[in-house]
Amino acid sequence: MKKIYLYYLSSLMLFPILAQSQVKSKLWYDGNARVLYNRDALEGTLKETDTVSTRSNGGGFTILDLGFHFTPVDDIEIFSEVRLKNDFGGMWGNKSFVELRRLSAKGVINKKISFSVGDIYLKQTKFTLYNYEQELSEYEPSVFKFYRDFVNYENYYQSNYWRLQGVQTNFSYNMYNFIEQLDFDGFAARVRGQEWMGKPELLMIGGSAVIKSSNNLNLGSHYVNTFEILSSSNSLVTYYNPVLNTQLSYSGTLKDKPYKVLLEGGFSKRGWDGDSLAPEIKGNFMEASIHSKSKKGEINLGFRYVDTDFRSTGAQTRRINYNNSTTTYPYYSNNYTQRKVSLIDMMSDPNIYNQNLSTSLMNYNPMYSSISPYGNATPNRIGLTADIDNFNLTDYLSVKVQAQYFSEIIGQGTTNKRSFNKSALHSLLSLDKLLSLKNSFDLEGSINLETVKRDGEDFEKIDFNSILYSGSISYELIKNLKIIAGAKVFYAEGNEFIAERDMYDQINDYSNNTYDSKETILIGGIQHHFTDDIYFTMQYNQFNVLDKTNTYDEFSMGRLIFMFNMNL
Amino acid sequence: MKNLKFLLLALPFFFTSCEKDKIEGPSLNNLYGELTILESLNVVGDGADFSVGENIYFTASFSKQVDWQVKIKGLNSGSVKIISGKSDAINQSNSTWDGNSTLLPFFIAEDCEVELTFEMHDDTIYNQLNIQGEKEYNDESTVLITDFENGFNPNFTNFFQSTCLKKIETGDAGQSDRFLVQEGTCDWDWLIGYIDYPANHWLQQGTLNANPDNVYFNMMIKGDSTLSPTNEANSLFKLEFYEDENQDGYYDQNTEDRLEVEFDVNWNGWKMYSIKYSDLILAWNSGGNAIREPNKILKFRTLLLANPASGFAKADVDYIVWSEGSPILNQ
Numbered sequence A: 001m002k003k004i005y006l007y008y009l010s011s012l013m014l015f016p017i018l019a020q021s022q023v024k025s026k027l028w029y030d031g032n033a034r035v036l037y038n039r040d041a042l043e044g045t046l047k048e049t050d051t052v053s054t055r056s057n058g059g060g061f062t063i064l065d066l067g068f069h070f071t072p073v074d075d076i077e078i079f080s081e082v083r084l085k086n087d088f089g090g091m092w093g094n095k096s097f098v099e100l101r102r103l104s105a106k107g108v109i110n111k112k113i114s115f116s117v118g119d120i121y122l123k124q125t126k127f128t129l130y131n132y133e134q135e136l137s138e139y140e141p142s143v144f145k146f147y148r149d150f151v152n153y154e155n156y157y158q159s160n161y162w163r164l165q166g167v168q169t170n171f172s173y174n175m176y177n178f179i180e181q182l183d184f185d186g187f188a189a190r191v192r193g194q195e196w197m198g199k200p201e202l203l204m205i206g207g208s209a210v211i212k213s214s215n216n217l218n219l220g221s222h223y224v225n226t227f228e229i230l231s232s233s234n235s236l237v238t239y240y241n242p243v244l245n246t247q248l249s250y251s252g253t254l255k256d257k258p259y260k261v262l263l264e265g266g267f268s269k270r271g272w273d274g275d276s277l278a279p280e281i282k283g284n285f286m287e288a289s290i291h292s293k294s295k296k297g298e299i300n301l302g303f304r305y306v307d308t309d310f311r312s313t314g315a316q317t318r319r320i321n322y323n324n325s326t327t328t329y330p331y332y333s334n335n336y337t338q339r340k341v342s343l344i345d346m347m348s349d350p351n352i353y354n355q356n357l358s359t360s361l362m363n364y365n366p367m368y369s370s371i372s373p374y375g376n377a378t379p380n381r382i383g384l385t386a387d388i389d390n391f392n393l394t395d396y397l398s399v400k401v402q403a404q405y406f407s408e409i410i411g412q413g414t415t416n417k418r419s420f421n422k423s424a425l426h427s428l429l430s431l432d433k434l435l436s437l438k439n440s441f442d443l444e445g446s447i448n449l450e451t452v453k454r455d456g457e458d459f460e461k462i463d464f465n466s467i468l469y470s471g472s473i474s475y476e477l478i479k480n481l482k483i484i485a486g487a488k489v490f491y492a493e494g495n496e497f498i499a500e501r502d503m504y505d506q507i508n509d510y511s512n513n514t515y516d517s518k519e520t521i522l523i524g525g526i527q528h529h530f531t532d533d534i535y536f537t538m539q540y541n542q543f544n545v546l547d548k549t550n551t552y553d554e555f556s557m558g559r560l561i562f563m564f565n566m567n568l
Numbered sequence B: 001m002k003n004l005k006f007l008l009l010a011l012p013f014f015f016t017s018c019e020k021d022k023i024e025g026p027s028l029n030n031l032y033g034e035l036t037i038l039e040s041l042n043v044v045g046d047g048a049d050f051s052v053g054e055n056i057y058f059t060a061s062f063s064k065q066v067d068w069q070v071k072i073k074g075l076n077s078g079s080v081k082i083i084s085g086k087s088d089a090i091n092q093s094n095s096t097w098d099g100n101s102t103l104l105p106f107f108i109a110e111d112c113e114v115e116l117t118f119e120m121h122d123d124t125i126y127n128q129l130n131i132q133g134e135k136e137y138n139d140e141s142t143v144l145i146t147d148f149e150n151g152f153n154p155n156f157t158n159f160f161q162s163t164c165l166k167k168i169e170t171g172d173a174g175q176s177d178r179f180l181v182q183e184g185t186c187d188w189d190w191l192i193g194y195i196d197y198p199a200n201h202w203l204q205q206g207t208l209n210a211n212p213d214n215v216y217f218n219m220m221i222k223g224d225s226t227l228s229p230t231n232e233a234n235s236l237f238k239l240e241f242y243e244d245e246n247q248d249g250y251y252d253q254n255t256e257d258r259l260e261v262e263f264d265v266n267w268n269g270w271k272m273y274s275i276k277y278s279d280l281i282l283a284w285n286s287g288g289n290a291i292r293e294p295n296k297i298l299k300f301r302t303l304l305l306a307n308p309a310s311g312f313a314k315a316d317v318d319y320i321v322w323s324e325g326s327p328i329l330n331q
Helices: A002-022 A142-154 A343-348 B002-018 B028-032
Strands: A027-042 A056-070 A076-087 A096-109 A113-122 A162-174 A179-192 A201-213 A217-229 A238-254 A257-273 A281-293 A298-306 A381-392 A397-407 A419-430 A441-454 A462-478 A481-501 A507-529 A534-547 A555-567 B037-044 B057-074 B080-090 B111-118 B121-133 B142-146 B158-160 B164-170 B178-184 B191-198 B215-223 B236-243 B258-264 B269-276 B297-305 B316-324
Touching: A027 A142, A113 A179, A142 A343, A142 A441, A142 A462, A142 A481, A142 A507, A142 A555, A343 A481, A343 A507, A343 A534, A462 A507, A507 B028, B028 B057, B037 B111, B037 B121, B057 B121, B158 B164, B164 B191, B178 B191, B215 B236
Parallel strands: none
Antiparallel strands: A027 A056, A027 A555, A056 A076, A076 A096, A096 A113, A113 A162, A162 A179, A179 A201, A201 A217, A217 A238, A238 A257, A257 A281, A281 A298, A298 A381, A381 A397, A397 A419, A419 A441, A441 A462, A462 A481, A481 A507, A507 A534, A534 A555, B037 B057, B057 B080, B057 B111, B111 B121, B142 B316, B158 B191, B164 B178, B178 B316, B191 B297, B215 B269, B215 B316, B236 B258, B236 B297
16 A cells, blocks of 8 residues: 555656656757867977977867757747857957857648758759768778868768758659659759849759659759849859759669669750850760679779760869968968968868859869869769778778779860879778777778879870878777877879869960879877767877978978867 | 660760860960971062062961961061961961061062061071062052152241251162151250141142041151160150141131140151041140041141250151051051
8 A cells, every 4th residue: 555655656746757758849959069279389390490480389269059949830940050169368258259150940831841941951963962072081090080070060061961041942742653752852042142343143043853663763853053143233244054964763683682773964054144255165974873782891883974064063162272271380481481281281170171162163183182173073084983882801801992994085285185093992900809809999091092194295294193091090998998090191293284274164274283292190199989979089190291392391290189079 | 674774784885985086275285395397488479569469478387386477577678577476377367468567667679588486486497588569558548748759849848957957868768769867956945847748739639538537647757866965765756737627728726726746756767657647636725626637637747856955866757648547557
């Protein structure tokens, strides 16, 4: 009897809590918190020869990005992310910043049509709207991931989406015959706002329609048009760039192995209305690929053709802007030499990255990216690709392999065409599994090799090679606390022509550049994971950039860095 | 389905023939390649008589697009014609020559040397040609005022300071044989001398086009600034044009326009000075309708001026002519 009374009493006391947990909360929070402190110091001969730059400089910040999710009704969610930032060195708010990082709303109409407005993330196909990864980031050892996460987060890079302001809607129809499902998606975004006495407003509209059939055959059509609004400025010229991409895919099995075949093609047009000097160019592309996945790993084989005149604002915009100044030591040496964007900055500096779509082909550095500087949408390419992903040779060794062979379709400045080769290999060796150790012990290594060649007369020959060696060791001392060490060594040698383009992207000159450089990055320290999303790292980095054609401007720097990251 | 799979696998091979032979962008050969002369310089129309409208042109071809220049120099007159272009071939479309001059004096019937040179390359090719008849600039679109071949027209009234002179000289003329010398030192006045050229005493009679944008005044002037003590331009040349608006045969400064222009003679050798009638400046005390009417010119005056403190001044004159549509050297 006593037990029954206790039982009823406990239920009565706990009832409100139980009741509360059954009611959905209208307001909830998420976000990210980060603390970063770094101290950079010149090293090597620069310490003696550079009497103008500071020997060392430190900086850092604390950031709290607080996201508020509010659902006034079940079908609508309003999201707002506010950043509170305090730079080190400021007390009582004199170096504090508050800014609105994101504001958007999304919802579902009649349980059928979903929509998003405000700051939205958009992605379509690799030829219409796609945010390609930055160069030399593929096959990067995991010890460098904290830098990559920091750079991507600050620049709103999420899984190849572009962050734009606009509205998006999508809906589906289920059917019961040969056609199983119809998916529709449409969006409109403002890429560039009105400028006082400047360029017209630039908008992007797009849509997708996908037919899924009952025999595993899917047909999709994707369209994007980037255009300027004539009435939004005093200019008489407006830009336009429609791109259409049609995809046909088929999924099947061959000898019990599933595979997927994708065939896609399309065209683009780009011009300037109202400008009699501007050319209108039309280009097309085609890609065919076969993908198969098994327990052992995944394999991809592909063929790609992209016309010289193919242009796509949404797919050919690059992440790295080589015209931006570097944050760390933008100028150095007594000659006040401007420090060019190098591997250090690509790895760790969010300020050299670009967040806006570009209507013209952005500059790139062939040293770091000569094969596909604009991703799959790089114009003037025809060739084959093959890659093997997550291939488990044994239960402690997995590898990834990639090979690409491309040729130009039209020679630049000559009838001789460039040939491009890329080979990449990544391996992960889990020594703890091999040696039956209790604590995690991983070795990672990767090689990325790119070559560009062109035959012909002496004045047009190209012979360029670049190779990036990366490696890392990660040993778990105690639970979740690891000692980490990593290295990247990059070599670039040879010559390559950089095309100089006018305002219409037409080539009007070339510069023949000679490269003979070596860059080294070494990192070592500790890393502790509270959870997968909450960790801190403290380490020492050593950077060296040597251009052997100009050894006087060698740059060496050491960095002590502490970073705490928490995803809420 | 088997057919579809076959099609998907075979499709890429259809695109292997998509490689094209044209090039993107400017040719690297043109920018960086070595220059090879494929066909040497030839003269087509050698011995031309320019006075009857014959022409001469040149031919040559090269291994790349290059900036080239053909220079023709008269061995007797010293006249120079320069034809230039950028291409990988010289032919009739880019090198036709009608006998005109780039640097005065005019060509005469003479032998000429021809030189072909290239920018950024040391190659030079030589040739020769002969002119049977020199180009005639006088035609229905020109009105010749004087060329001084028959001496100085006594109807051209003039005044020169006592220490200055004008005279006709033979040889080294801008055109043909004779020209007018004007020179001297005057240390008390700016004026060296002036000459009036009344319209009714011009060598050719005719009414000029009424449209001032279509009428050009041309005069050969020979400068010699090295003669001044400070080796600087010491000769100021002034042109004045008097319009007889009421066509009564007289000029009234209170009711009729006077237009003028002045410039330094700061060059050596012969030079053709050309000015469009509509570019002339209305004189400060001009009393007319302020409308430029070349068809109502009564006379024009040339004045040679110099700073009294600066010493010797000189500006010789030859071949004074009106042209319609363009300056005389572009006819």
